């Protein structure tokens with residue numbers, strides 16, 4: 001894999017899920033599932049790796065935070081600021097507490113660790129594990145938050161194809177509460193990496209609904225979905241019929257995304273990051289020194305769309321720090337015979353493009369091309385679908401090829417796409433962030449960009465391109 005320029009990757013070794021996302025003492029922390037000794041990964045090798053940042057874009061790798069012990073390897077989980085020392089770990093001051101799953105072949109339990117130096121080193125709690133459920137084979141990925149209206153901590157873990165909530169006054173002793181999920185949403189695969197948080201509605205910031213993020217891993221690979229509803233401190237109820245599945249990302253490579261805890265109240269954003277990969281092929285992808293990347297960080301909100309209330313994702317504004325000089329291109333019309341190839345080659349680009357149909361059946365871009373290979377970012381005007389076609393961008397790996405598509409209705413005959421192209425990936429944001437498509441591509445060293453229109457003409461009515469740099 002060609003090392004991405006503006007996505008987080010480990011210097012060495014393997015990564016999967018983001019863990020312990022928290023902001024404290026002027027630092028954003030990104031912990032992650034990590035095999036520091038090889039790029040192989042696997043449940044029996046997991047540690048928490050660690051990186052810190054001042055802007056969510058430039059990351060500094062730190063020493064490994066948590067290593068396996070007698071209770072098992074260190075699987076996914078979360079971290080919070082214990083502002084009022086409810087845990088008693090901090091002598092009355094504020095400190096960080098992490099809660100994570102420990103894995104053994106036949107047992108998953110939840111454990112705690114705390115840090116008295118702002119997240120840089122961790123002490124495992126002497127009374128671990130803090131929660132067990134011997135009857136469950138899937139019992140993992142605790143996400144903890146302070147629930148202000150009931151004045152206590154809440155934790156959500158996955159239990160098979162559903163989640164269970166626990167409550168606690170002190171982060172150490174937990175009481176089981178409600179469950180949610182049986183028969184709801186995607187049920188083909190096991191549920192992993194839950195997150196639950198209140199989110200404001202873009203047009204009406206005073207209104208809030210609760211959003212539950214779930215990652216599901218099953219026969220068709222790794223996918224994410226979300227639920228919108230209400231949470232009373234013990235029980236989540238969905239606003240939608242049980243069969244509704246709301247995809248978080250329509251691409252194949254966004255998994256285990258969860259959100260940062262304790263973002264300052266003045267910021268008000270809910271920020272998420274995911275693992276840009278899919279268990280169906282993650283371990284088989286090229287890479288010997290390192291393997292795995294995170295998505296770009298995204299800011300989440302809810303918005304009313306024609307189909308109802310939806311989660312919207314926007315790239316964080318901080319990414320603009322990586323922009324080189326902007327290129328604005330004049331509008332142009334392309335036809336099947338006459339395609340345009342303005343000078344916008346590059347392997348790391350942000351492209352903001354508006355396509356307006358004249359009578360085209362399909363139009364779009366070819367990115368990372370040379371004469372023979374490339375990836376297609378296309379829009380099908382007849383089926384109203386946005387797609388990425390990466391069958392020429394395939395490593396020798398099973399289940400990787402293929403088209404990934406998302407429903408996307410045009411607005412007044414146009415669609416606008418914000419595209420983040422990096423050395424090994426494409427992320428597309430459309431429909432004000434209600435449609436996101438993330439996909440890995442393997443096309444080193446191709447760097448060409450072209451446009452195409454099939455079955456008629458397309459006007460490129462707006463086009464802005466920024467080269468994206470490796471450092472701010």
Ligand code: FRU
Pocket residue numbers: 016017033042043046075076101140141192193256
């Ligand atoms: C999700 C996941 C989690 C687990 C971790 C192990 O990708 O399977 O459920 O905690 O990865 O690395």
